[in-house]
């Protein structure tokens with residue numbers, strides 16, 4: 001069975017002290033061991049402080065982005081070995097906000113993904129369609145393209161784990177969630193594509209998160225879907241009690 005994985009993407013929020021406060025509140029609200037993998041992705045500036053604050057808890061650390069080179073003349077960038085050095089276990093890649101505002105493409109996501117794997121970090125690769133694309137019934141072709149281009153050149157031997165996050169752009173930060181059925185059909189497609197690319201075993205093992213206005217009120221129903229293995233949570237991860245409720249979702253039968 002795939003272990004559920006709930007990640008909180010804080011985006012460009014929280015100072016050093018605010019980060020320590022939030023994560024300390026959170027660790028007091030969740031059991032030391034849970035049946036859920038818990039990931040926090042604070043901004044780069046708070047990684048070290050959050051890493052210290054989660055020590056001895058079941059919470060692990062992610063970065064929200066990285067560069068594809070290990071080092072060099074790339075002013076303002078941060079590399080996978082640097083993130084590993086700070087205690088990160090995961091890196092979010094290709095978030096729609098990075099694609100929309102910072103010109104990220106499937107090709108840069110692909111380079112970053114390979115670089116993250118080389119540094120022994122686990123990529124969380126985001127895919128998802130815009131409202132316009134959904135209206136034009138292009139959801140499947142858009143997600144398929146992002147999957148195939150983002151994962152191009154990889155074989156199943158190249159990685160032990162990759163997490164995919166399906167995040168319909170129209171549901172991010174809008175309060176509008178994909179219905180569990182809408183999410184499930186795309187998750188099913190993603191698993192099918194993983195099977196074509198990497199074989200059945202990898203497809204069955206790979207965890208696929210849903211992201212887009214996840215909250216305590218909708219997490220149970222989403223997690224009850226066969227191919228939904230977790231959530232990538234934005235806004236609702238910025239408040240400890242709310243995020244803890246999501247982590248403590250009620251698994252279906």
Ligand code: PEP
Nearest residue numbers: 172173211212213234235
């Ligand atoms: C996200 O940023 O990945 C996200 C899903 O945001 P929100 O939960 O706020 O919609």
